[in-house]
Amino acid sequence: MSTPTSRPLHILLVEDNEDDVAITRIALTRLDVPVILSVAETGPSGLAKICSDSEPPVDLVLLDINLPLMNGLDVLTHATEARGSRCMPILVLSTSSTTEETSEAMRRGASAYHSKPFRLDEYTALLREIVDTYAPRSDSPRETEREKRPDRGREPPR
Amino acid sequence: MIVFIADRNGVVEYANPRAEEWALNGRSPLEGRLLWDLFEGSGVELVRKQHYEALRSTGAIETQDKFERVGGGERTTLSIRFALRGDDGAPDSVCWEAIDVSLREEQRARLHRSEALSRAVLASMPASMAVLDADGTIREVNDRWLAFARENGAPDPNAWVGADYVGAWEKSAADQDVAEVARGIRDVLAGVRQTFSLEYPCHSPSEQRWFGMHVRALDSAGTGAVVFHHDISPSMLAKLALERLNATLEQRIDERTRDLRTAVEELEMFTRSVSHDLRSPLRTMSIYSDLLREEHGAALDETGRERLGRLSSAATRMAGYLDGLLKLSHLGRGSLDKRETNLSALAAEVITDLREHDPERDVEVSIEAELVVVGDPPLLRAVMENLLGNAWKYTSSRRRARIEVGARAGGCFVRDNGIGFDMAFKDRLFMPFQRLHESLAIAGDGLGLAAAKRIVDRHGGRLWAEGRPDMGATFYLELPPGAS
Numbered sequence: 139m140s141t142p143t144s145r146p147l148h149i150l151l152v153e154d155n156e157d158d159v160a161i162t163r164i165a166l167t168r169l170d171v172p173v174i175l176s177v178a179e180t181g182p183s184g185l186a187k188i189c190s191d192s193e194p195p196v197d198l199v200l201l202d203i204n205l206p207l208m209n210g211l212d213v214l215t216h217a218t219e220a221r222g223s224r225c226m227p228i229l230v231l232s233t234s235s236t237t238e239e240t241s242e243a244m245r246r247g248a249s250a251y252h253s254k255p256f257r258l259d260e261y262t263a264l265l266r267e268i269v270d271t272y273a274p275r276s277d278s279p280r281e282t283e284r285e286k287r288p289d290r291g292r293e294p295p296r
Numbered sequence: 297m298i299v300f301i302a303d304r305n306g307v308v309e310y311a312n313p314r315a316e317e318w319a320l321n322g323r324s325p326l327e328g329r330l331l332w333d334l335f336e337g338s339g340v341e342l343v344r345k346q347h348y349e350a351l352r353s354t355g356a357i358e359t360q361d362k363f364e365r366v367g368g369g370e371r372t373t374l375s376i377r378f379a380l381r382g383d384d385g386a387p388d389s390v391c392w393e394a395i396d397v398s399l400r401e402e403q404r405a406r407l408h409r410s411e412a413l414s415r416a417v418l419a420s421m422p423a424s425m426a427v428l429d430a431d432g433t434i435r436e437v438n439d440r441w442l443a444f445a446r447e448n449g450a451p452d453p454n455a456w457v458g459a460d461y462v463g464a465w466e467k468s469a470a471d472q473d474v475a476e477v478a479r480g481i482r483d484v485l486a487g488v489r490q491t492f493s494l495e496y497p498c499h500s501p502s503e504q505r506w507f508g509m510h511v512r513a514l515d516s517a518g519t520g521a522v523v524f525h526h527d528i529s530p531s532m533l534a535k536l537a538l539e540r541l542n543a544t545l546e547q548r549i550d551e552r553t554r555d556l557r558t559a560v561e562e563l564e565m566f567t568r569s570v571s572h573d574l575r576s577p578l579r580t581m582s583i584y585s586d587l588l589r590e591e592h593g594a595a596l597d598e599t600g601r602e603r604l605g606r607l608s609s610a611a612t613r614m615a616g617y618l619d620g621l622l623k624l625s626h627l628g629r630g631s632l633d634k635r636e637t638n639l640s641a642l643a644a645e646v647i648t649d650l651r652e653h654d655p656e657r658d659v660e661v662s663i664e665a666e667l668v669v670v671g672d673p674p675l676l677r678a679v680m681e682n683l684l685g686n687a688w689k690y691t692s693s694r695r696r697a698r699i700e701v702g703a704r705a706g707g708c709f710v711r712d713n714g715i716g717f718d719m720a721f722k723d724r725l726f727m728p729f730q731r732l733h734e735s736l737a738i739a740g741d742g743l744g745l746a747a748a749k750r751i752v753d754r755h756g757g758r759l760w761a762e763g764r765p766d767m768g769a770t771f772y773l774e775l776p777p778g779a780s
Contacts (some may be wrong), residue, residue, distance in 0.1 A: 157580040164587065204572070233579070234572045234622060256579050256615050258586035 146172030147273050148194045151190075152184030152196070152213065153177065153202045153231075154195025161270055162200070165262045169269055188217045188226070198272045199228040201248075203239065218247035227272055298373075298394040301380065302331040306347050309389060318396060319365060331392075339363030350377035350390045372401045377767075423526035431518055432462030432485055444525075448500075455659040466740065477509065484511045487518045495528060506532040567625040571618040580619070582611035620743030626726065627750045631761040632672040634755075634778055639708050642680045643701045649681075650688050653723070659697040667701070667708045670778025675751045679759075682744040683771050689768065690714035706774040708759065716763040725761055 149166070159177055166173050171217050174194065178184035185208065188199060199217075203210035210230060218225050227249035231241060240251045250268075255261040298318050301310040310328040311319070319326060319334045326334070332343040342363055350357050364370055375394040379387035418425060424441040426434045437456050445456060462485070465478040473496060480492035492511040499505055510524040584607040593601055616657040643663045651657070669676070684699065691697035691714035700711045717725065726749040753758040756776045763769035 155576055157578070161580065161583050233575050234568075234618070236622070236626065252581060256582045256612060258583045258590070261583065 145194060146174050147269060148176070148192075148197045150176045150178065150184070150187055150196045150199045152179075152181070152187075152199060152205065152210070154179045154204075154206055155202070158202070161258075161261065162265075165258065165265050168262050169266050171269055171273065173269070179206070181205040181210065185213050185216050185220075188213070188228075188254045189220045196226050198226055198249075198268070200268075201228055201230050202232060203232045203243075211242060214243060214248055215247040218245045229268060297390075298396065300326075300331060300392040300394075301389055302347060302392070303389045304351055304387065306331045306344065318371075334366055336364040336366055339365065344503070346375075346377060347390050347392075350392070351387050352380050353379065358609060370398070371396055374400045400496075409650050423524045423563055425525075426456070426461065426523045427514070428461055428481070428485065428521045429524060430518055432460060432481060434459050434461050435520065441525075466692050481511050481523070484513050484521045485518065487513065487516065495532075503529075504533070505529045564625045567621055571622045571625075575615060575618055578611050578615055582608060582615070585611065616744070618745070621728075623742055624747050627747055627754070629677070632675070632754060634672055636778070637669055637671050637673045637676050639669055639676065639680065640665050640701070642673075642677050643667075643684060643708075643710075646677070646680050646684045647699075649685065654688070657688070657692070657697070659691060659699055661699045661701075663701040664703045664708070664716065667703055669775045670709055671755050671757075671775055672751075675754075679748045679751050679773065680710075683773070684749040686744060687712035687714060687769070690716075704772060706777065709770050709772045711768065711770040713768040716765050716767045716769050717761075718765050719763065722761055722763075726759070 139205075151159060151162055153162070163175060166175060176187060176196070178187050179272075184199075184201065184205070190194065201210045201213060205213070210217075210232075214228060214230070217228060225247070228247065230243045230248045230251045231254050232251070233254055243251045252264060255264055297312075298315040299310070299312040300308060308326045308329050308331055331347060332340045335343050342361060346357070346359065346361075356376050359375050359377075360372065361375060362372045373394040374397050375392060377390055377392045380389045380391055382388045419440040421438055421440060424440040424444050426441055427436040429435050434457050437597055441456065448570050456565055462478055462481050465474060465481065473494075477494060477496075480489075480494065482490045484492050492509075494509045495506060496509065497504075506528050507525045508528045510526075512522050512524075514520045514522060524695050563602050585613060589604050589608070591602065593604075596604065640663050647661050647663070651659075674710050684701075687699045687710055691699065691712050693715060694713060696713075698713045700709075702709050702711065726745050728743050728746040749759045752773060752775070757770065758774045759770045761769055
C-alpha cells in the first residue's frame with residue numbers, strides 16, 4: 139500500500155431501479171478512478187451489507203429513499219444504531235427532494251442529501267465531488283481520513 | 297238644587313239662579329215662558345206630562361229623567377214635583393225641585409264600560425290569569441284559567457277562587473324550582489319586587505308543554521298581584537327543533553369537512569407520488585438522450601441531433617413541471633407562521649436575485665418603502681418571487697422595462713409595462729399549467745401564479761390582476777390585517 143491509488147473506492151449503492159443503477163455505473167466509469175460498486179436492491183439487503191464487515195470495507199453508501207421492504211430513512215436509522223461511530227458515510231440520493239425529507243434524513247445520520255440530477259454531466263460532476271471527498275488515500279491512516287470528512291453531527295471516532 | 301215654580305198652564309212664575317243657569321245658561325229671565333219650551337225633543341212632552349201629573353196629584357212625585365235642553369246637551373236629573381194649592385185648596389201651580397246628576401251618571405256608565413272591557417279582555421286572553429290578594433289567596437280567575445283547570449281534571453274549577461295559591465306552591469315545594477316560584481310570588485306580594493317570571497316544563501302524558509309564568513304586583517301598596525300562565529310550547533318546540541337542526545347541521549358540516557380533508561390529503565398524496573414516480577423514468581430518458589448525443593452524436597446528421605436536443609429539453613421541462621406540482625401540493629400543507637413582514641425588503645431581495653441571474657437586462661425598478669403586512673415570511677417571499685419574476689419575464693421584450701411595487705390598503709400592487717394580457721383570461725392566469733402566451737422564450741412552468749394564489753388564499757387574502765394586451769399588467773395583493 140504505497141501508491142496513492144493502491145485501493146479502489148468501495149461504494150455500496152442501495153437502489154432498486156435498474157435504470158438508476160445502470161446510470162450510476164456509467165457515470166462512475168466516466169470519473170476514471172478505480173471504484174468497486176456493490177448494489178443492494180432492497181432496504182434490508184442494503185442494511186445487511188452496511189452492517190457486515192466486507193473486504194474491502196465499504197467506504198461510502200449511496201442510499202435511495204423509496205426502496206422495497208424498508209425505506210431509506212429506516213435503513214439510515216438502523217445503520218447508525220448498529221454501527222455507531224464506526225459507520226461509513228451514508229449519502230442520500232433521492233428522486234424528488236422535499237425540505238422535510240432532507241432534514242429528516244440529516245437528523246437520522248445522513249452525511250449529505252442530494253436529489254438525483256437530471257443531466258448526465260451534472261450527475262457525473264456530483265459523483266466526482268463525492269468521490270473526491272470520500273476517496274481513501276493510502277498515504278494516510280484511514281481514521282485520519284474519517285476525521286477530515288464533513289461534520290456529520292456525531293461523536294468523533296475514538 | 298234647581299227650583300222652578302210654574303202656574304197651572306206651565307208658565308214659569310219663579311226660577312232660582314241655579315235653575316236659570318241650568319236651563320238657559322242665564323241668558324234671559326225665565327219668568328213668563330212656558331216650562332217645556334226650555335226643552336227639546338222628547339223632553340218637551342216629558343216635562344209637560346210630568347207638570348200636569350203633579351198638578352193632579354195629591355202627593356209628591358219623584359222621578360229620574362233624561363232629556364235634552366234648548367241649546368243642546370242631554371241631562372239626567374233626579375226630580376221631585378208637587379202641586380202648590382191656593383186658599384181654596386185647588387192646585388194653582390207646580391213646584392219642581394231637581395238635582396242634575398248627569399256627571400255622576402256619566403261616570404257610572406264609564407266605569408261600567410271600563411269594567412265590561414276589562415272582563416272581555418280577561419275572558420278573551422289566551423293566558424290563564426288569576427288575581428291574588430295580599431295573602432296569596434285567589435280572588436278572581438279568567439275563563440282560560442277555568443278552562444285549563446277543567447282540561448286538566450280539577451275536581452271543581454270554581455274551587456279555585458278563595459284557594460290559597462301561594463300556600464299550595466309552598467306545600468308542594470318538593471324541588472328547587474317550585475320553592476323558587478313560591479318565593480318569587482311572596483316577594484312580589486310583599487313589594488320586594490315588582491315582577492317575577494319563570495319558564496317551566498309541564499308535560500302531560502300525551503304532549504310536551506312548557507309555560508311561562510309571570511307575576512306582577514297590582515299596585516305599589518301591596519294589595520295583591522296578578523298571576524299569568526301562558527303556553528309557550530310552540531316557541532319552545534320551535535327552539536328545540538332549531539337546536540336539533542343546528543346540532544345535526546354542525547355534525548353534517550363536520551362530516552363534510554372530514555370527507556373534504558381526506559379528499560384533499562389523498563389528492564396531495566397522489567400528486568406527490570405521481571410526480572415522484574414520473575420523475576424516475578423521465579430522468580432515465582433525459583440521461584440516455586445525453587448519452588446518445590455524446591456517444592453516438594457523430595453518427596447522426598444535423599436533423600437527428602436537433603431532434604435529440606428537443607427530446608432532452610422536453611424531458612427537462614417536464615421535470616420542471618413535476619417540481620412545480622410538488623411544490624404546489626406542498627403549499628397546501630403545514631401551518632402558517634404569521635408575523636409582521638416587510639414586503640418592500642422581500643421585493644428588493646427578489647429584484648437583486650433577478651438582476652444577478654440576468655445581468656444583461658436593464659429594468660427600472662421602484663419599490664415603495666415600508667410595505668408591511670402580516671403573513672408567513674418564506675411563503676410571502678415565494679409570492680413576491682412569482683409576481684416579480686413574472687413581471688421580469690414579460691417585460692423582456694421592452695426596451696425600457698419598468699416594474700413598480702406600490703402600496704395599497706392591506707398589501708401592495710406589482711405593475712409592469714410588459715406584454716400584458718387579455719382581461720377575458722384573467723381567471724386562467726391563476727390556474728395551474730395555464731399559459732396565456734405562446735412564446736416558449738418566456739415560458740415558465742405554468743405554476744408560479746397558481747402557487748402565489750394558493751399562498752394568498754391560505755392567508756385569507758386576495759390576489760388578482762388587471763391588464764391589457766401589450767399595455768402591461770398589474771397584480772394586486774391584499775392580505776387581512778393580522779391578529780395581534
